[in-house]
Every structure is written in C-alpha cells, then in structure tokens.
Amino acid sequence: MYRIENHPILHQFDKGQRVSFLLDGKEMEGFAGEPIAIALRNSGVLVHRYTAKRAEPRGIFCAIGRCNDCVMIVDGTPNVRTCVTPLQAGMNVETQYGIQSRGAAENND
Template identity: 40%
Template structure:
C-alpha cells in the first residue's frame, strides 16, 4: 500500500513522472523520478533502514535533511550512503546496514 501524496499543489502530480524500480534487501520497490531512497521506502511502509552497528537496534529516518546520518544504507555496494539525500536510480540495489564487529567492545581488539 503506497502512502505517497499523488497530487501536490506545488510539486505537481506523480502521474507526470516516470516510475523507477529498485530493491531494498532484495525486495522490489517502486519510486518516482526525483524521489529519494528514504521517501520511496517510507511511502512503501518501510521504517527501518539499518540497525545500530554495535547494539543492533533499529534506525530509520530521523532528520531527513542529511545531518544525522541515521538513514545510512549501502547502495550498489557503496556503504554509508544517506538515503534521505540520494535520489533513486532505476535498478538501484539498496541494502540495510548491519551489526559490525567493533574494537570498542572489551576484548574486541588485539594488542
């Protein structure tokens, strides 16, 4: 179920834009030209874009203006791309960030 605004008094109608296809964690989604990854996923009901690198707690859109970096995803193999600042391209493959090993945990580094 799409939660997009399809006709906006300033931005116009989505009917005038080309529809694009992309995947998020292997699941296909659609977007429209000029739409960010975050906006397209939000419109499709996706709220979790990644998990905290150490704790595994869910993270999603927070500021939506590129300041907080909470919406970092991997795009076509490139890590830490801000979903709120990156326009969807047709065929784009997006994956969520996952828990990573960290040297900050006690005993997690070698001397």
C-alpha cells in the first residue's frame, strides 16, 4: 500500500510485530509501536474524526502531536493524538464525532 519497502538512503525501517486492532469494530492491521495514525493511513483511512459543529472530516496534519487534528477515541478515551500514540495489539480505535463516539453522538439527537 503506502509502506516504503526499500528506501535509497534509509533502506529498511525497523518495525515492531504485526498486530491487529479495531477501527469502529472492523479488524485492521499495523505494526506494534508505530503511531496509530500511520497504521490507519497505510490502510487508506484518512478521516480520524468529524468536527462537532459542522461535521467536517479531519485527519493527520502535523504528524508530531502539535495540531490535535488527528485525535480519535482509543480504548474509550477521546481526544487521543493518534500521530504520537503507539499502536498496541487489540486496541479499540473509534472515529470521533465532536468529542464522542458515533453511537454516543447519535443518542444525543
């Protein structure tokens, strides 16, 4: 997909173990220890959350934990910066709607 297999200067990248995790209940794959956002981007997932008022999509912007655009719900905790949070096996990652999960957002309506 988007992984660089052979880089002219850096050659190979040291990656952890291949692990699976959940995105909105769907099983996904990534490498343990890499940022959650990297595993998602490789699987073609770009939308991390929808804004509270206008429900606009947001994703990775700065990739260094500064802009807070890529936050998601991780294991029940909202506003987790996925670009600097290491992926672990079995993590439950959810798209964030405003500051909550989809189900919770719908219950508000």
